[in-house]
Amino acid sequence: MINMPIWQRSLDPLFGPPKAGHYRAQPEDFWVDEQLDFTPEAHGEHLWLRVEKRNQSTLEVAKLLSRLCDVTPRDIGYSGMKDRIAVTRQWLSVHLPGRDAPLDLEQSLNAQGITVVEQARHPRKLKRGVHRTNRFVLRLSGEAIASDDFISRWEALCQSGVPNYFGPQRFGHEGHNLQRAEALLNRGWRKRDDRQGMMLSTARSFLFNELLSTRIADGTWTQPLAGDTLMLDGTQSVFHIDATDATLQARAMALDVHPTGVLWGVGEPGQGDAASYEAYLQQQYPGLCSGLERSGVKQARRALRMRLLEPQLDWEAGAVRLSFALSRGSFATAVLGELIEISG
Structure with a gap:
């Protein structure tokens, strides 16, 4: 049986192991916004919904949409799986040929803690992996952010990239x-x-x-x-x-x-x-x-x-807020792993 190893960090030779830190103490500390590089065409058989969810997985939202719209799970499309313990925005699509969405769809989603940010029709189902980037805003706290080398670590990642x-x-x-x-x-x-x-x-x-x-x-x-x-x-x-x-x-x-x-x-x-x-x-x-x-x-x-896209660091009371975008398929936890020894 294979056991999970501890993989190498890129910054350890320069700075040594990072100190302990915390992230995702609450869902609002881990914010993700899925970015497309196109817009729906405003017509077609598929209703595209850009939703904001909290403490819910993409699959949970897809199942709920399937039930509320009375369609099969395969009629629901999404581009990427987003974190559960987080506040995330992403697109999903529902195949509704020749009919409108239920009149109370937004109200029903809102009752489950899901907000419809925007919606539009499109000729095609939303396929996996079509989004361009994910935008992250992460709030970190703990011993690591008070360390003398924290800023140097962040700047090294911005300049030289992050292990993918x-x-x-x-x-x-x-x-x-x-x-x-x-x-x-x-x-x-x-x-x-x-x-x-x-x-x-x-x-x-x-x-x-x-x-x-x-x-x-x-x-x-x-x-x-x-x-x-x-x-x-x-x-x-x-x-x-x-x-x-x-x-x-x-x-x-x-x-x-x-x-x-x-x-x-x-x-x-x-x-x-x-x-x-x-x-x-x-x-x-x-x-x-x-x-x-x-x-x-x-x-x-x-x-x-x-590469970290449009990276930004801002200090808050007892915390630091990092903002950056990553190409689809890349993980923000890989960035965090270079900056903090994750302890919760």
């Missing part, structure tokens, strides 16, 4: 999702046992984090290696390099390109110096790697580093 770890929520309480994924892959993955593919995602996320942690330990997570696949900042566009040079190194230093790590699956093996990190994963976790390949999931790439 999958957050602990991906692995479940005490890593239980990882253990479930390991057991499922060992006996042979089947769609009926993992309808949403969550166990596949958990296993791939764990392997990615392991690779990233190893490259942080080696000091290679921000700079291209021979054989790396690089990703253009702010996009999913990738290109392979056989060798590195001064130009690529400069582009990486400027956060224009990022080395990537494998999201394990069926595909070509790595090459050059970068291949040794994938070989390490295969050697250490043969069951996960072979199980993912047998499942048929396709290999993909994820940037090892994320």
Whole structure:
């Protein structure tokens, strides 16, 4: 059975481990706003709702919308899963061909603590992963924010980027999702046992984090290696390099390109110096790697580093408020993990 490790932090060599801190003492301390890069077209069979929720998961809101609108769960669309213990804004869609939403829909949602911020019609269902960024406003407190190096840590992340770890929520309480994924892959993955593919995602996320942690330990997570696949900042566009040079190194230093790590699956093996990190994963976790390949999931790439977009820090009484945006799929908890030793 695989136990959850403690992954490397990028700032420890410079500052040592961070001191203890607190976040999410109340939902209002963790605020998230999902950002699209387009607007609904104001016509069509799907009603799009931008809602604000507190202490509720995306799936809970989707189930409620399904019931209130008398549609099946597959008629509800959403782009991303948002934190439960938080105040979050996000879009959801409801397929309502040829009919209006219930007249009391907003009132019924409001009675459940959900506010409709705006709504519009659109020809298509909201698909997973179509939002551009998530905007975060986080309130931190505790010993860490009073530390002499707190501002230096924050400035280092703004300048050099943040390890693009999958957050602990991906692995479940005490890593239980990882253990479930390991057991499922060992006996042979089947769609009926993992309808949403969550166990596949958990296993791939764990392997990615392991690779990233190893490259942080080696000091290679921000700079291209021979054989790396690089990703253009702010996009999913990738290109392979056989060798590195001064130009690529400069582009990486400027956060224009990022080395990537494998999201394990069926595909070509790595090459050059970068291949040794994938070989390490295969050697250490043969069951996960072979199980993912047998499942048929396709290999993909994820940037090892994320850029903080429009970062801002403001002091409050006994606390600090951080504001920044991240590209979709990146976790604010990875930012927090570099700044505080999370104690609650």
